[in-house]
Amino acid sequence: MRADKLVYLLLQLAPQGFFALIGRNPNDAERYEFKSVELKETAFRIDGIFAPKSDEDELYFVEAQFQRDETFYARFFAEIFLYLKQYPAKRWKAIALYPSRSVEQKDLAGYEGLLSFAGIQRIYLDEMPESESVSVGLFRLLAESERTAGEAARKLVAKASPAEINLIEQILSYKFKTLTRKEIREMLQIQEELLKDTAFYREAYEEGRAEGEARGELKGKLATVPLLRQLGLSDERIARELGLSLADVQSVPKSND
Numbered sequence: 001m002r003a004d005k006l007v008y009l010l011l012q013l014a015p016q017g018f019f020a021l022i023g024r025n026p027n028d029a030e031r032y033e034f035k036s037v038e039l040k041e042t043a044f045r046i047d048g049i050f051a052p053k054s055d056e057d058e059l060y061f062v063e064a065q066f067q068r069d070e071t072f073y074a075r076f077f078a079e080i081f082l083y084l085k086q087y088p089a090k091r092w093k094a095i096a097l098y099p100s101r102s103v104e105q106k107d108l109a110g111y112e113g114l115l116s117f118a119g120i121q122r123i124y125l126d127e128m129p130e131s132e133s134v135s136v137g138l139f140r141l142l143a144e145s146e147r148t149a150g151e152a153a154r155k156l157v158a159k160a161s162p163a164e165i166n167l168i169e170q171i172l173s174y175k176f177k178t179l180t181r182k183e184i185r186e187m188l189q190i191q192e193e194l195l196k197d198t199a200f201y202r203e204a205y206e207e208g209r210a211e212g213e214a215r216g217e218l219k220g221k222l223a224t225v226p227l228l229r230q231l232g233l234s235d236e237r238i239a240r241e242l243g244l245s246l247a248d249v250q251s252v253p254k255s256n257d
Helices: 003-013 015-021 026-031 072-086 134-143 146-157 162-175 181-188 192-215 218-222 225-230 235-242 246-250
Strands: 032-038 045-052 059-064 092-098 120-124
Touching (some): 003 032, 003 045, 003 134, 003 162, 015 026, 015 134, 026 032, 045 072, 059 072, 072 092, 134 162, 146 181, 162 181, 225 235, 235 246
Parallel strands (some): 059 092, 092 120
Antiparallel strands (some): 032 045, 045 059
């Protein structure tokens, strides 16, 4: 999996980390829906948008750039303004996520004014301070070198949920492409009980969702609700994702954890 795809996975499954990165309360993630939008009559598709559920909040455009691209800002701003033309928004901000400054486009001629706009924020993950938040740590882990990634990942595992451990494994699989999943788990020193939990959640998600999509049965879809909650999705978001009523989702008892 490419690094930018991992970023969008984190934005979907651990949005609290993104809101902490931009200086907002992590709980504000509940006020947004993360989605991708294809712009009409163009070849553009914006993969990272946090659309507010209330007009009181800003719309966020998020772009992850993990390789040097000297046309990045031309594309980024073109996508933003095409979106605003088709879907007007009075309040918006744009966030560019980089692993480090070295990856950013070097030639900024013609973009200085836009980049100085308060609504544009550039985040360099390797410069972010350490945080007690696992969701923030997941983003920082993407920017860790191979030399430091193992230790950083083990620190995260010590306080991570089973679902978050699964994300840590995926990030390390990207960084250490020659290692098997078993070798990565050995690197993380995951205890057997946590390993079982991680496998359980992953298999329950894949099997339950597949059953729900293939059969369209209520039982199959409801089986995925506890895991989707564990991944941080609200009941409203789960209902939209699975095509269920909110009442059906809320009929599934919540864990006491």
